[in-house]
Amino acid sequence: MNAHCTKLHLFMDGELSEVEAEGFRHHLPRCPACEGGLRDLLQLELLAARALGTGVSEQPAPQPANNVVTLGAWVRRNARVVAPLAMAASLCAVMVPRMMPVADVPAVVFLENQTTRELEARLSHPRADQWRRYSPMRGGADVADAQQPLPLRPLAEMEERKEFRGIVAAYVLHGQWQQAQAVLAREPASLARDNDLAVVALHEGRPQAALELLDSVVRAEPRHAQALWNRGLALRALNQDARAARDFEQVASLGEPGWSDEARKLAQELRAAAP
Numbered sequence: 001m002n003a004h005c006t007k008l009h010l011f012m013d014g015e016l017s018e019v020e021a022e023g024f025r026h027h028l029p030r031c032p033a034c035e036g037g038l039r040d041l042l043q044l045e046l047l048a049a050r051a052l053g054t055g056v057s058e059q060p061a062p063q064p065a066n067n068v069v070t071l072g073a074w075v076r077r078n079a080r081v082v083a084p085l086a087m088a089a090s091l092c093a094v095m096v097p098r099m100m101p102v103a104d105v106p107a108v109v110f111l112e113n114q115t116t117r118e119l120e121a122r123l124s125h126p127r128a129d130q131w132r133r134y135s136p137m138r139g140g141a142d143v144a145d146a147q148q149p150l151p152l153r154p155l156a157e158m159e160e161r162k163e164f165r166g167i168v169a170a171y172v173l174h175g176q177w178q179q180a181q182a183v184l185a186r187e188p189a190s191l192a193r194d195n196d197l198a199v200v201a202l203h204e205g206r207p208q209a210a211l212e213l214l215d216s217v218v219r220a221e222p223r224h225a226q227a228l229w230n231r232g233l234a235l236r237a238l239n240q241d242a243r244a245a246r247d248f249e250q251v252a253s254l255g256e257p258g259w260s261d262e263a264r265k266l267a268q269e270l271r272a273a274a275p
Contacts (some may be wrong), residue, residue: 002027004023004024004027004031004034005027005031005033005034007020007024008024008034008037008038011024011178011182014176014177014178014179016178018204021178021181022204025181025185028185038182038185038186105127105154105157105158105166106151106154108150108151109150109151109154109155109166109170110125110127110128110130110166110169110170110173111128111173111174112127112130114132115132115133116132116133116134116135117131117132117133117134117135118134118135118136118137119172119173119199120134120136120233121198121199121202121203121229121230121233122195122199122225122226122229122230122259123165123168123169123172123173123195123196123199123226124165124169124192124193124195124196124226125165125166125168125169127166127169128166128169128170128172128173129226131256131257131258131259131262132258134262150170150171150174150176154170155167155170158170164183164184164186164187164188164193165187165192165193165196167180167183168180168183168184168187168196169196171183172196172199172200172203177200177203177204180196180200181200184196184197184200191217191220191221191224191227194213194214194216194217194227195213195214195217195224195226195227195230197213198210198211198213198214198217198227198230198231198234199230201213202230202233202234202237207233207234207235207237207238208234208238210230210231210233210234211231211234211235211238214227214230214231214234215231218231223250223254225251225254225256225259228247228248228250228251229247229248229251229259229263231244231247232244232245232247232248232251232263232266235247236270241270241271241273241274242270242271242274244266244270245266245267245270245271245274246267248263248264248266248267248270249263249264249267251263252264252267
């Protein structure tokens with residue numbers, strides 16, 4: 001065990017500094033103990049949410065400032081209650097066949113009930129990749145509307161079905177970046193995973209790392225709309241405007257409703273700014 005191994009719970013709760021979180025992310029794939037502990041903690045949290053039914057937002061525990069339910073600290077504060085509930089739910093899951101169809105994931109999970117989007121990058125999950133006008137959060141009345149609690153029961157159900165892309169998308173859209181990274185660390189390798197890892201890199205101000213991920217995605221699938229879009233963002237951040245414009249023009253040529261028009265506008269702006 002090294003110093004990083006003591007920071008697992010802090011990483012899950014988003015309490016590490018950017019430097020510490022980056023160090024833990026590098027440590028995680030190299031440490032079977034932390035990787036297993038992370039998996040167990042996520043499963044316990046999501047299983048507890050399923051056992052509690054309506055989630056922890058009805059409990060008297062204090063809520064984070066951004067009004068998104070962080071379950072890790074709540075689970076540990078209430079371990080005596082959660083452990084029996086989680087065990088009971090686990091036994092029921094094993095011994096009782098599921099008789100009801102899986103409920104539809106509510107729109108709030110993927111912010112489909114919003115008229116604009118705050119994330120400029122594109123995620124891989126289809127329900128998180130529906131076009132809406134880009135409007136970054138600037139404060140005021142819109143902030144309260146955007147900060148809707150993330151319901152935990154749908155996350156537990158997606159966890160049970162191993163729908164990693166959906167869980168990652170939900171965490172990202174609700175600003176829970178470290179939780180999203182924790183799930184990405186467990187997700188099997190795929191083009192979709194690399195695209196979503198690039199979204200995280202862009203958020204962290206690491207456009208070169210995002211570009212390397214996205215180059216490999218586009219080489220494997222030249223018409224990958226999300227990767228082309230995100231590569232355009234990475235190239236723009238690296239001041240490679242002409243290359244960024246070409247990527248956005250490729251997205252525009254795909255004819256996606258909304259996305260194509262926005263991509264065409266971004267390409268025109270980049271062309272105009274290019275020397």
